[in-house]
Amino acid sequence: METGFFFGIDTSNYTTSAAAVTTAGEVFCAKRPLAVPAGDRGLRQSDALFCHTRDLAGVVEACLADLRAARGDLPLLGVAVSDQPRRVEGSYMPCFLAGVNAAKCAAKLANAPFFTFSHQEGHIEAARMGAKKVGRALTATEFYAFHLSGGTTELLLVKEEGGRYECSLVAATLDLTCGQLIDRCGVALGLPFPAGAHLEELVPEKRIIKALRIPKKEDGINLSGMENRFQKRKAEGTEQEELAGFVFDAVISAVESLLTFADPEKPVLFSGGVSSSRILRAHFSADRFYFAPPAYCADNAIGIAGLCGKGVING
Numbered sequence: 629m630e631t632g633f634f635f636g637i638d639t640s641n642y643t644t645s646a647a648a649v650t651t652a653g654e655v656f657c658a659k660r661p662l663a664v665p666a667g668d669r670g671l672r673q674s675d676a677l678f679c680h681t682r683d684l685a686g687v688v689e690a691c692l693a694d695l696r697a698a699r700g701d702l703p704l705l706g707v708a709v710s711d712q713p714r715r716v717e718g719s720y721m722p723c724f725l726a727g728v729n730a731a732k733c734a735a736k737l738a739n740a741p742f743f744t745f746s747h748q749e750g751h752i753e754a755a756r757m758g759a760k761k762v763g764r765a766l767t768a769t770e771f772y773a774f775h776l777s778g779g780t781t782e783l784l785l786v787k788e789e790g791g792r793y794e795c796s797l798v799a800a801t802l803d804l805t806c807g808q809l810i811d812r813c814g815v816a817l818g819l820p821f822p823a824g825a826h827l828e829e830l831v832p833e834k835r836i837i838k839a840l841r842i843p844k845k846e847d848g849i850n851l852s853g854m855e856n857r858f859q860k861r862k863a864e865g866t867e868q869e870e871l872a873g874f875v876f877d878a879v880i881s882a883v884e885s886l887l888t889f890a891d892p893e894k895p896v897l898f899s900g901g902v903s904s905s906r907i908l909r910a911h912f913s914a915d916r917f918y919f920a921p922p923a924y925c926a927d928n929a930i931g932i933a934g935l936c937g938k939g940v941i942n943g
Contacts, residue, residue, distance in 0.1 A: 632705040633695060634940060635734070636933030637688070639680040639727035640710070640747055641671070641779060642822065643927035646684070646691040649934050650699060655757070657923075657930050658690035664821045669811055670778075673722045680726035688730070707735040708743040708936030710929075713779060715746040715795060743939040745932055748775050749793050752786060754931030755899035758920020766918045771895045772798070774883065776902035777927075778807030778822060781851075783886045786897075791938030799889035804851040806879045806902050813858050813875045817868055828905055830872035837911055838873075840881040849885050854878040876907045883912070892916075901926040 633650045645659035662679045664671055671679070695702070709731035712719045728744070735742035745753075752773050756766050769788045773795070775781070781801040787794045804812075807824070814823020817830075843850045854875075862871055879902065890896070897918045902908065904922035912919075924930060 629941065630703065630705070632703040633699075634706045634708070634933050634936040635704060635731075636708045636750070636929040636931070636936055637684070637727040637731045638710045638747060638750055638927065638929040638932050639684065639723055639725075640927040641673075641676055641721060641723055644680050644683040644687050644726075645927060645929040646688045647929035647933040648691055648695045649930070649937055650695075650702065651705070651937070654699070655930055655933075656691055656695040656698070657928055658687045658694065659928055660687050666820065667815065669815050669821055676723040677726055680723055684726055684730055704734075704738045704740050706741040706743065706936045706940040707731050707738070708745060708932050708939065710747040710750050710932055711744040712746050714748045716797075719746070741936075741940055743936050745792075745935050747927075748780065748782075748784075748795065749935060750929065750931035751775055751777070751899040751925075751927075752784075752793055752795070752897065752931065753934045754924045754928055755897050755903065755918070755920040757930060757934050758924030759897065759918045761924075762921060764918055766895060766897055768895055771897055772890050773897045773899055774886070774903065775900045776806050776879075776883070776898065776908075777900035778811060779805060780900065781805040781807070781882065781886075781902075783889060791935065791942040799886050800848040801851050801882065801886075802845065802848045804855060806851070806882055807900070809851055809855055809878060810875055810902065812855055813871070816859070816862065817871065822901070824902065824905065827872050827875060828907060830869050831876055831907060832869060832873070835873050837880055837907075838877045839884070840877050842878075842881050842885045844885055844888075848889075849882060851878065851882055854882075876905070879905075880908065880911050883908070899925065 904925035
């Protein structure tokens with residue numbers, strides 16, 4: 629294959645991002661978080677779509693500037709974009725339209741191959757690429773993947789074939805996601821949204837994880853009770869550090885509970901913004917578990933660009 633680069637765009641609910649991956653495997657990424665007003669726990673889709681439309685050109689320009697500064701004018705070999713949250717029927721968010729329209733235009737202008745993937749597939753590929761970067765390459769073509777984010781907490785059985793992922797849902801949270809629990813509790817403590825990194829700063833480094841009982845059903849678990857327990861403790865005057873620790877106890881207990889649905893012999897890849905947590909990484913440190921650097925966990929277009937490369941290679 630000729631030397632060049634693959635380009636990916638992801639306009640998720642809270643981040644505008646673009647990434648270029650060269651045929652040599654070098655990664656260049658630029659992104660801009662969507663501004664959420666203080667005290668709010670999210671944005672309306674119409675506001676998110678507007679922000680992406682306003683910011684995308686600048687993000688693309690920044691990504692390409694970094695690429696060209698490092699490698700000059702490489703040819704564009706393919707363009708890909710995330711077009712929906714998950715690859716399941718009915719999965720839709722208007723915010724992805726901003727990226728889809730821009731990516732289609734770019735591919736047409738460059739006469740380059742064009743691909744669409746789900747935001748979730750992008751997270752899985754980004755996590756896999758990141759794990760390889762730190763010397764923990766996941767080579768299995770069938771594995772489990774956690775997608776832990778503000779919008780999703782799912783354990784998936786992933787099968788790779790022809791450069792694409794077939795994802796089957798194994799189990800999930802049935803009410804709140806882990807990311808929602810973190811953000812709601814963090815905002816309740818006066819922290820900015822998204823609250824994960826700020827909440828984690830409150831947790832002492834050597835705090836002992838406390839196992840919590842998470843209600844379990846046939847197809848997943850419920851987390852809303854954990855938010856209720858948090859609010860009760862907060863009303864009772866519990867210290868912020870202890871409240872923050874309780875939230876991460878709940879997240880780890882949720883992951884442990886979801887793992888009971890999985891074959892214990894198969895590897896498990898962690899993806900999504902919640903997977904950047906140092907507390908989560910320290911707890912799930914066995915060889916079976918694969919993590920990427922934090923920059924590959926939060927919303928980004930790196931995995932979309934990586935999947936684009938696989939799409940071009942596999943025809």
